[in-house]
Amino acid sequence: MYQFKKFAVLVFVLLLAFPLLASCRSKGHTHKNLPYATSGILDLAGWDFKTDGSIRLDGQWEFYWNKLLIPQQFTISKTDMSTVPSPWKSTVVRGDELPDDEGYATYRLLVKMDNIPRNAALNLKFVISSCKLWVDNKMVYASGIVGNSAKNHKGKFTPQVIPIAPEMNQFYITLQISNFGYASGGFITSIELGDMLTIVSQKNTRSFGDMFLFGSIMIMGLYHLTLFLLRRKEFYTLYFSILCFLISIRTLLMGEMLLYNFIPDIPLYIFLKISSSTLSLGLPFFVMFIHSFFPEDTPYWFVRISQIVGVLFTTITLTVNDKLSSLFLMPFQICGVLIIVLILFILSKAAYLKRDASHIFLIATISIVFITINDTLNGYGIIKTGFYIPIGLFLFIFVQSFMLFRKLVKQEELLLRSELRMLQAQIKPHFLFNALNTIISVSRSSSEKTIQLLLYLSDYLRCGFSFKNDEEFVDFDTEILHVKSYLEIEKARFSDKLNIVYEIDNNIECKVPPYILQPLVENAVRHGILPLKNGGTVRLSVKKTDNMLYIVIEDNGVGMTEEKLNSILNGTDKTSGIGLSNVKGRIQRIYKRKIKIESAIGKGTIICITIPII
Structure with missing residues (x-):
């Protein structure tokens, strides 16, 4: 428990470290104020792209609403200004906000520099929904078809690094944008100006990070989906795998938006629908995941409501255009906030009741909520600590994967314990019944042999009752006494049909798990x-060499076919009983070793166990 709490604290620190580190990093760069465009002019005098890095062309741009102007047409001296980046719906023109996200406009910015970089470039990421860009009088970029109506407009998304070569130290950047049918039209992301090699290097680094996150989370999803296919009753592995798939897909839609590198011809509306659907589907699956972990604390009506909200909004997103579906965005966000608040309440209740793993679950969820708030505030420009949702989600998924692994291990341990208890309960009644019958039969002819058999039975029961659970180790002598008592009673029962040979080293002092020999010896006798x-012979050999214990149980009985042997080794055989499978499972779990079985029809079976001495 102490180690688990240390892990929980470590996770909490990691999940909250990114905004703090980013804050420190941003403070470390305050030695030089970032230039900001004012009245359509961005003055970069004194800015060195090699030492200071690239610069975002943010600030006040000249703004011409409902006009598509080319550089040669700018003759108007007085114009409006628009803060970039911002969507049209938050843009104010002459004291009035623009009425809609649909329309068309032209932006222009004058950039003044001391020296033009030899390999100057612009980095464009995302403009909804079509645009053209000029540097001075030369058009250097086009995405989609810019038009003044829905008929002659075509939206497209083409993130690109554009090389530019201005002829003078001051130059104009002109940008036409049109949007029809999509929400959040406008100049919504920054354009970055800098050295081509620096921009491409930074872009490649970010792309590598996105691919790493995508691959890691996707592998986690495939792993847990495989677990579900093998263990169909554990639905939390299915819910978690679906969450991983949704988050991994979303990583391709964020950051460098790598989905367009894989599928460059994907229509913009499909891109937007996929992006929205990952959120609307992820919320109910997360609630279902919480319910599968804490069913006592998560009401079923809450699960149903989250499913209805997720399915409803996803259906709207997939069936209507982006502009219409955006009308339902605010209601969905409100529902999402309420659902997250209820999730935090449920996890807090589970932590208060000391449910298993509830504390780390709560810490991870609170941390990802804080990181989401951090990214949201960054998106609105309120703070500048950086965007860390992808890394936060990766760590969150990693924590949940650890929780699932821990839960599966505990379930496996409980299963092995229950099988051991079943094994004890199964052995004692039937063996006791047969042993008593044998002793009664022997008592008619030999009182001394009867006493000896009663002593064997006493030893057998004493050893058996001393075994509490599969985690408890017992002395090797106790385990051997248990086996010998069993075999001596069986030998008295079957007389000359059963021969026993012991080859056990003297002075073996160590601890072994209980019931690792008796079930195997019983299988050799019975099967x-x-x-x-x-009849035949059972040989029990135990040797001690180099701190290892070598155990061999051999019989010259009927043996088994290769097919049956493989089914036993693979764990698919149901006729060998729980004894052999229980021993295999405990040896694997405790020592991380496998038992070896060799068999042939008419020649018998050999079982070998090699374990370290404890």
């Missing part, structure tokens, strides 16, 4: 020797 008409 190997007894089916033979004339």
